[in-house]
Amino acid sequence: MENLSPHFPALIIIVPLIAALLTSAAGWLNRRLCFHFAALGLFTSLLVSTGLLASVLDKDVILYRLGGWPAPWGILYRIDRLNGLVLVVIFFIAFLNLIANKRTVEESFPEQLGGFYALYVLFVTGLSGMVATGDAFNLYVLLEISSLTGYALIGIGHERAPLAGLNYLFMGTIGASLYLLGIGFLYLMTGSLNMTDIASLLPGFYGSPVMVLAFLLCMTGLFIKMALFPLHAWLPNAYSFSPSASIGVIAPLTTKVMIYVMIRMTFDVFTPDFSFKMMHLGEVMVWLAVAAIIMGSLFALAQTRLKRMLTYVIIAEVGYMVGGFWLGNRMAVTGAVLHILNDAVMTLCIFLAAGAVVYQICGDDFEDLKGLFRKMPISMAAFTVAALSLIGVPPTCGFFSKWYLISGGIAAGHYGFVVALLFSSLVNAVLFFRIIEIGYFEPFSEGEGGHGVHHGPPAMEIREAPAGMLACLLLAAVSLIVLGIYTGDIVTRIIDLAIPPAI
Amino acid sequence: MGVELFSDIASKYNYLGVVILMMIGLYAMIAKNNLVKKIIGMNIFQTAIILFYVSTAAKRGATIPIIRHGHNGHGHEVIHAAEYINPLPHVLMLTAIVVSVATLGVALALAVKVYHQYGTLEEDEIRGQLRNK
Amino acid sequence: MRIIGLLIVIAFGSLLRYGVFFFPEWGDPASPPSLHVSPHYIEEAIAETAVPNLVTAVLADYRGYDTMFETTVIFAAGLACFMLLRVLQRQVPECRLYRHIPTGITLRIEKGGKLPTESGSFERIDSNWVPHDLIIKSTSRFITPFLQIFALYVIAHGHHSPGGGFQGGVILGAAVIMYAISYDLRRSIQRIGEQATAVLGSAGVLIYAGTGALCMVLGAAFLDYGALAGLLGVDPVMARSHGMLIVEIGVGIAVSAVMVWIYYNLSSAGRHDEGL
Structure with missing residues (x-):
């Protein structure tokens, strides 16, 4: 352990990569091993990333030279407090969701276990690599790994999933290509691909229109990938038709990691000076975010199916983080970063709960949810905790990040953003209390002749979700409250120090 | 202005070609109705970016980046950077080509699945079927 | 859709065209990519690798x-x-097609049927087969x-x-x-x-x-x-x-x-x- 610790930055990526390869091979040789390889790989990475976060708290920044080559020539990994934290969140969510969905995966893909788990672990590998890397082009390669596996994880669902997956592929490829083109412009002007190196060369090109274009291209690419409002069209279909096991990891992580990458690009590549002071984009971006929040909330109100409604909540949440970030004052940026963390765990918890419900009743129409509190009390309790957090009720963590965001909005004098946040909280309250009301007060639909057409099992059989799923669900719900309680520590020990002093 | 524009075109016509190619691909992706045509458009778009990168590697008066007499042992002669073109964009584009091939494979697999499900690859017909359901 | 596509393409294309004005010339040996990182590769690679x-x-x-x-x-x-x-x-295919190799005659065997494997002078062909x-x-x-x-x-x-x-x-x-x-x-x-x-x-x-x-x-x-x-x-x-x-x-x-x-x-x- 002692002599491996300098290699931690590489290990967090390499261990899951090798685990994915072994998983895939095991799918052909001994199918029972697949799950163990995948779980072991992700768990090791979770431990390693926790160790990494612990050491980065004293050391500030950890650099790792891949291949032993120094910075602008080789590829450098750069772990600081912020991405150390994001890495822990990624592996925590991926591992929890993997354990929770063990049974659904075994039932949906009995013959293709190796393939599914390998795709799953590769997806997580790609995301964590994107977060850890310090090389702009390496980020593109890892982005494509997580995207390609993501398309497949979505396309294997039923109903409209293949079509939704194909549309996601088109949008995703445009997004990634625009990012690649942006990096190309940067390369053409600076001749470098290393993030720190580009940032140090950049002041010489501040006035150049090519830099502005490069910035716009990179950002547009990332906006498509994170489904910011006018570019969100791919998300609802892609997310609502995919299998629970894949959506449980894709929904919490994809958009959040893309937002982290946006933060990384603006801070570490384009430097805060250029991104905030010279581009004059802040105002536009915040209004876009306001539109995203309001439209996401309104669309969510119009849905009658649980998973689909949640996808629109995700779109609104993206608006929170983008808006908070582009407000550009310390309070709001802290809120945005904190919300990445909180929202990832909230989304995991709510999708796990929805997954448990869908698994038990084989449907997610609001009609199907009647009387569920009596049949599945524990799952619905966890659902309620996640819902409270999404609404922003203390002591759940959702309250604290929203508090920072709103204070930031007030500090910046941007009342449009504040109003949008409050409006969205109100809408979330309406949305979730409607579901809780259906689940709690309305009698279970058995014996009613009104809508007898259920494709699920008969009402008598519905009971609590399997133990493994429940345990993970409860852990996620508890961590929402724990995150809320330790908000102060996270902000003062990690986030405050991670945001550059220029803001 | 006119002369400037002309000399600009004359010295950077490669980038203009890239922009045109990229726009052809993008237009196909947005406006075409057939899914396979969209996939082709996507490929054109990616290829344009590959050409852009490879253009940045060019150096007048330089040759391909394989060191002459390199295999007869090293250190015999001094190598000047100006004699060989920049190898880095070629390396990057090897990666991008592989990525675009991989994306093409997945896109075609999804298209095959869509075709089996709806019996057509025309987007408006698929949308019509979904509405009628 | 066509008009939207055309508008997007024209707007985006002219933006990129504008950017091209400020690019270094094509093949310019003094452009940043030729000067910054790559010379190290060219000059040192053979000594280092x-x-x-x-x-x-x-x-x-x-x-x-x-x-x-x-x-x-x-x-x-x-x-x-x-x-x-x-x-x-x-899935059991609708029918299987076989060709008798010496004569080129095609046999069609309905649902489920198979030729015994030992008949070495026949080969199975695809249903949308093309002539040998x-x-x-x-x-x-x-x-x-x-x-x-x-x-x-x-x-x-x-x-x-x-x-x-x-x-x-x-x-x-x-x-x-x-x-x-x-x-x-x-x-x-x-x-x-x-x-x-x-x-x-x-x-x-x-x-x-x-x-x-x-x-x-x-x-x-x-x-x-x-x-x-x-x-x-x-x-x-x-x-x-x-x-x-x-x-x-x-x-x-x-x-x-x-x-x-x-x-x-x-x-x-x-x-x-x-x-x-």
Whole structure:
């Protein structure tokens, strides 16, 4: 352990990569091993990333030279407090969701276990690599790994999933290509691909229109990938038709990691000076975010199916983080970063709960949810905790990040953003209390002749979700409250120090 | 202005070609109705970016980046950077080509699945079927 | 949609066109990409890695980590096609078609029926079959070994001439695909099965990642091939060259296997029964 610790930055990526390869091979040789390889790989990475976060708290920044080559020539990994934290969140969510969905995966893909788990672990590998890397082009390669596996994880669902997956592929490829083109412009002007190196060369090109274009291209690419409002069209279909096991990891992580990458690009590549002071984009971006929040909330109100409604909540949440970030004052940026963390765990918890419900009743129409509190009390309790957090009720963590965001909005004098946040909280309250009301007060639909057409099992059989799923669900719900309680520590020990002093 | 524009075109016509190619691909992706045509458009778009990168590697008066007499042992002669073109964009584009091939494979697999499900690859017909359901 | 598309394309295109005004001239030896990072590669690569082909040196060593994930991308695409398309339940085909080889007469056997396997003078053909073509089959049979040797040459000679794992791997895969096209999918699967392609695909990437991990175990950074010097019995610079060869072989294996795997799944829509 002692002599491996300098290699931690590489290990967090390499261990899951090798685990994915072994998983895939095991799918052909001994199918029972697949799950163990995948779980072991992700768990090791979770431990390693926790160790990494612990050491980065004293050391500030950890650099790792891949291949032993120094910075602008080789590829450098750069772990600081912020991405150390994001890495822990990624592996925590991926591992929890993997354990929770063990049974659904075994039932949906009995013959293709190796393939599914390998795709799953590769997806997580790609995301964590994107977060850890310090090389702009390496980020593109890892982005494509997580995207390609993501398309497949979505396309294997039923109903409209293949079509939704194909549309996601088109949008995703445009997004990634625009990012690649942006990096190309940067390369053409600076001749470098290393993030720190580009940032140090950049002041010489501040006035150049090519830099502005490069910035716009990179950002547009990332906006498509994170489904910011006018570019969100791919998300609802892609997310609502995919299998629970894949959506449980894709929904919490994809958009959040893309937002982290946006933060990384603006801070570490384009430097805060250029991104905030010279581009004059802040105002536009915040209004876009306001539109995203309001439209996401309104669309969510119009849905009658649980998973689909949640996808629109995700779109609104993206608006929170983008808006908070582009407000550009310390309070709001802290809120945005904190919300990445909180929202990832909230989304995991709510999708796990929805997954448990869908698994038990084989449907997610609001009609199907009647009387569920009596049949599945524990799952619905966890659902309620996640819902409270999404609404922003203390002591759940959702309250604290929203508090920072709103204070930031007030500090910046941007009342449009504040109003949008409050409006969205109100809408979330309406949305979730409607579901809780259906689940709690309305009698279970058995014996009613009104809508007898259920494709699920008969009402008598519905009971609590399997133990493994429940345990993970409860852990996620508890961590929402724990995150809320330790908000102060996270902000003062990690986030405050991670945001550059220029803001 | 006119002369400037002309000399600009004359010295950077490669980038203009890239922009045109990229726009052809993008237009196909947005406006075409057939899914396979969209996939082709996507490929054109990616290829344009590959050409852009490879253009940045060019150096007048330089040759391909394989060191002459390199295999007869090293250190015999001094190598000047100006004699060989920049190898880095070629390396990057090897990666991008592989990525675009991989994306093409997945896109075609999804298209095959869509075709089996709806019996057509025309987007408006698929949308019509979904509405009628 | 067309008008929207046209508007987007015109707006975006003119934005890019505007950007081009400020680009350095094409082929300008004083442009930043030619001056900043790349001169180090050109001037030092041969002293640091003993590989004259700079593209290979940068690909497999300086930016070897990118290349490992590049191989992973291909592997992920193979996995994705397998997960999306593969139908593992065996369906009994409507009918089977057989050709009597000496006479060329076609037999059609209805649902479920099969010719006994020992009847060696019959061969099964696809339902959308084309007439037996001696020229195509003999030519592909004749070309295949040369193609395979050329592929191995391209992989092995990547240090000194244009080539390397990806190019060679694709040629190797193409040789198998050509066989599958000119004969039929079943015969190709009999020779190189699906399991073999899938396992070889992951084994190829594993060779790459494993080499990197071995360097790590030996105390250097991940993928720092210099650490292999002791194992290979050469000096650290030569060890880099050999390390690159090892990973290029891994890449070649992975790429060729995955290309074949993707072809199997795409051409038969995952049924692995009748191909193109």
